Amino acid sequence: MTRRRQAATAWLFLTPAVLFFVLLFFLPIGNQLLTGLYDADGVSFVGLGNFSRALSDPEVLHSFLITLLYAAGTLIVGTAMGLGLAVILNQALPGRTLFRSVLLIPYLTSVSIVGLLWRNILDPQVGILNRLLESLGLPGQTWLSTHPLATIVGITVWSGAGYTMVLFLAGLQGIPGLYYEAARIDGAGPWRRFFAITLPLLAPTTLFVSIIGLIGTLQQFALPYIVTGGGPGNATSLYAHRLFIVAFNDNDFGYASALSVLLLLVVLVLSLLQLRIGDRANA
C-alpha cells in the first residue's frame, strides 16, 4: 500500500471526529468571536469595543475577582481533601471499598440536586442544619447570608472531593511499595515518607487534578445560580453567572460573546501556565 493511500485511509477514519469538532466546537467558537465584534442587536460592528468595555466594567471585574477566589479556594481545599481521603482509603482498612463508593456519590449526583439539597440544608429559617443545631442547644448559622462565597466553595468541595480522591487513589496505586519499604529501613517516619515519596510521585496526578479543577471552577455557573441566584447582592455572581445575566437578562449578546471569548483566553493561558510549571517541576 502506498504512503498516499495510507494517508487517505487515515484521513477517512479521522473525518467523523474532525467534522464533529469543527461543527460543534470550532464553528461555534468562531461565531462567538464574530458576535463579540458587534453591538447588542448584532447590527453595528463595534470592533474590539466589547472587549475593552469588559476591562473597565466594575461588575465584570468584580465577578472575575470572586471567580479567582472561588477557584483558588476550591482547588486548594478540594485537592488537599481529595489527597487526604485517598491516602487514608489507600490503607488496608475494613470497609474501605464502601467508603470509597459513598464518597463518590456526591460527584455522581446532578448539580441541580446538589444545589437544591444544600439550599434546603442551609436555609437559616427552615433548613435542616439549623433545626439540628437548635435541638443541640447551639446557635443557628446564616452562612448563605454572611459567608456566601465560602459556602459555595464548601459545597463544590463536598461535591467534587470523591472524584479527586479517585484520581489520587489511582496515582497512589502506581507508586511501587518498594520505595516505602526502603524508606522505612532507612528510618523514615510516615510524614517523611509522605513528603519525600508520595507527594513528589503524585506530581503528575496533582497537575491533572489542578488543571481539570481550574477549568471547571472558572466556568462554574449552575451551583451559585441554584443556591443563591448570584446573591446576596452580587456576592456569588461568578464570571459565568455574570455572562449569563448579560446575555439573557440584559439581552446584550455581543457583549456576552466577548466575555465568553475572554474567559476562554483566561482558561487557556492559566492552563498552559500550569502545564509549564508542572513540566519544570517534573524535569
Add this chain to the structure above:
Amino acid sequence: MPSLDRRSFLQLGLGVTVLGAVGTACSPATPAAKKQDARTFTIYWNAGHGYQAYKEVIDQFGKDHDLQMNWQKFQWPDLTTKLTADFRSGNVPDLVEEVSAGTGTQYGLAGNVLALDEFAAADQAFGFPGDFIDQAVVARQYEGKTYSIPLHLTANGLVFYNKELVDKPPTTWEEFLEIAKATTKDKVSGTALNADSSYSAPFYSQQKVDFSQVAGKQFMMPADGARTALQYMQDLIFTHKVSPAPVATTDYSGPQKLFSAKRAAMFVSGPWDIGPIRQGSPDIDLGLAVPLTGAVQASSMAGAGLMIPAKARDPKLSWELLTKLTAVKTELAATKEAGMSMPRKSWAADPAVAADPDLGTIAKALAVVAKQDVALSASGKAAQIAELWKKAYQQMIIQHAPVEQTLADFRKQAGAAL
C-alpha cells in the same frame, strides 16, 4: 465484480456513513417532520399557574383543532431565558405567558411579539379593552399598541396575618411594627421580608416613591421617601429584629413558607400566596388585610398576561386560544380553584366574586395600585435595571449595607444603563 478486502470494505463503509451523516445534517427537514410539527401547538407557562381550569381549556382546544398540545411549564427566570434564546433562533412557541405588565411591550418593540389590537378589534365578543380593568390594560400599551392581554390582575401589598397571633391587623407602618414586636417570641418572628426585590414595591409606593421616571432618567425618587421606606425595611431586620434576614435565592416563597410553618405572624405579599397557605396549612386561621398606609396607602400591581410571538406559526389560532384562556368563565374557574384575582370587570361583578371576603380585600388593594412607568418597559432596559435593583435591595436587606449610599449607587448605575 472486483472482490473487496477488509480495508477496502471498511473504507467504503466509512465513506458511505460520513456522506450519509453530512447529507442528513445539511438536508432540509422532511415533509413528514414538518407535518408532525404543524400539528403541535406549544405554550410556555409559569409553573405556579398550571391550574386545572387552564388545563381543561387547553385540552379541549387540542381536541377541537386536532392538535398535539405541548404545554411547557417553567419558573419565571427559566421561562425568560428560554424565550430569549427562542427569539434569537426564530424557533418560537405559539403562545406565551407574560411575567408582568410591560414585558410584552419590551418584546413587542423589539419585534418579537405581536401587537394584538387588530385581533381584539375584529373580535368584538372578546370585549377588549372595554371589559378589562384599565390599569391592567394601560400598563401593557405603548404608543397606541397593546402587546399582551391581561391574564391575572393582582396586587402586592396585602397583609397576611395569623389570626391566632394577631387580633387586629395593622393599618399603618407604626402599627405593623408594634404588632411585629409583640408577636416576636421564641421561634416566631413578627414578620418575614422577602429576598425578591419586587416585594419592596408596596413599601416604597407607600412613601409615594416612583421606581423610575424614564423621561428625567431618575430612579427611586423622591430620595427622602425611598430612604424612609428602605430604612424601615432594613430596621425590621437589623434594629427591631422582628424579621429574619431573607436568604438570597431565586425563590420568592420564603416568607409564605415561614408563615405556613407558623414561624412568622405576618407578611406582606399578594393573592398568589393564599392558595399555598390554605392548601398547605389548613389549620392556620389566615387573615387578609388591605395594604398598609405609610405616607399614603398603596399597593403595587402584579399579574401575568398572554402574548403571541411574532413568528408564531398561526397567530389566529394563538389568538383563539388566548381568548378562551381569558374568558370570564375560565377566570371564574381559576378563581374558584386557586383564589387568583382576575382583570375582567365582568369577573369582578360576578356574585360569587363579590361575596368572597378575600376577593373584596384584593379589590381594595387594586384600588390603591401605584402607577407604573410604561416608558421603562419601552426603553428595553427594564430587565437590566431590575437586576441592578435586585443587587441593591439584597445589599441593604440581607447584607445590611447603608441605605442612603446604596440607593445613590443604584440611581447612578440605573441612570447609566438607561
